[in-house]
Amino acid sequence: MSTVDGLDLSALTRFFAEHVPDFRGELHAHLVQGGRSNLTYRLTDGHSSWALRRPPLGGLTPSAHDMVREFRVIHALAGSGVPVARAVALGDAHVMGVPFALAEYVDGVVIRTEEQLDAWPDQAIADCAHTLVDVLARLHAVEPAAVGLADLGRPEGYLARQVGRWYDQWQRVRTRHLPDIDALHEQLARACPPESGASIVHGDFRIDNAIFASDDLSQVRALVDWEMATLGDPLADLGLHLVYADPSFAPVLAGEAASTSPRLPTPADLAQRYATASGRSLDNLGYYIALGYFKIAVIAEGIHARHRQGLTVGSGFETVGDAPAPLAAAGLHALKRNA
Known part of the structure; x- marks a missing residue:
């Protein structure tokens, strides 16, 4: 054994x-x-x-x-x-x-790196990205009570709790002082809008948290990594998904994140695809994008902290600590655009 x-x-x-x-x-x-x-x-x-x-x-x-x-x-x-x-x-x-x-164990293809994505033609890559957004809209259309998840979370006040929870996590994991994290937290707390709605949210929706059919990237065989799922504002899932396209995220996956590939459709294209598939308004989308930057900056710092303590398993963690500062700065910029 x-x-x-x-x-x-x-x-x-x-x-x-x-x-x-x-x-x-x-x-x-x-x-x-x-x-x-x-x-x-x-x-x-x-x-x-x-x-x-x-x-x-x-x-x-x-x-x-x-x-x-x-x-x-x-x-x-x-x-x-x-x-x-x-x-x-x-x-x-x-x-x-x-x-x-x-x-x-679900057999299929997981696209983690740009190199893996580049093995596919342009149409397959577009189909992959659009299918993911369609699946996200499908998740958000599920009635929680119909699948026994009515008590998974409290949708009311979800955004404010997210801001507070991730700042609390920052206090737990921080390895240095990053002024933009504090500034982003303050502005997110001050500008928090009413929720756009309520649904099951995945909490970490990105391309490498999906398993695709081996010969067809337009077929998602399984979504994985559900440990942060709850009931909340569906646009938080969309905002986070769009944040993963920013090159500032690349250091979290050793500079090879598939989600940052320029061959994928633009965030604007994916946002419009989601709006069409879900029928939801994208008012205040900039706020949800800024919240996504905040969340990923804190998660990256937590990974960096574990790596410094020798508590990570596997390779490719050396660059993660480069991500939190630019992610926080991008979050502040997203809020300015949303104002």
Whole structure:
């Protein structure tokens, strides 16, 4: 039985034997590259494969690493028209020290880097981006109560809570003083608009959190990384998705983020696509974009802090610390444009 950082395979084997009906024997696992927060592993017994998600080794932002929430959401969304992996089992901290979520392993293509994106022709890339936005609109059209998620969160006051929550996280993870973070927090709190509506929000919607069909980027086989899902303002999902197109985000993924590729449709094009697919007004979109910059700046700082402490697993973390300052500056600029 191989040893894998972050997993206790002996404990997991006992868990599988009790909770996974089609488990046939010895487990093998490897880390799936690409994650910068929660850790994702592919596990196999030689016959079947599963995806296991667990919190990072140094959980400095516990509210952003909720495995119970992730499992509950993908279980609830099965059959909703939103593509998700089949939920298999939820493990608590008694198994290997941290909670974890187990789902079926979905075969397909994950586009993480510009190099991977560049292997596809222009039309396939456009189809990929437009399909993602259509899936986002489909998620936002799901009635939470109809899938058992009416109590997933409190939509009222969502934006103000997001501003406060991510600033609180900043206080937890900060490794230096960045004046633009404080300024962005102050302006977001002061300019907070009424919510545009309420829906299930993914919380981290971007191209590399989707699994596409191997031969067709217009087909999303599963959305992944649901640990920040809640009920809230759907335009926060859209704003964050558009922020990921900014080259300022690239250092978070070692300068190779597929979402920053100039071959993707422009943020304006994607915003219009979402407006058409969802029927929602995009009033105050600049505020939601600024909130997205704020959130990603704080998340990047948290990753940077874990890397400084030697608590990251995998490679490509050396550049993450370069991202928070320009992301915060871009957030301030987005607010100015929205004024």
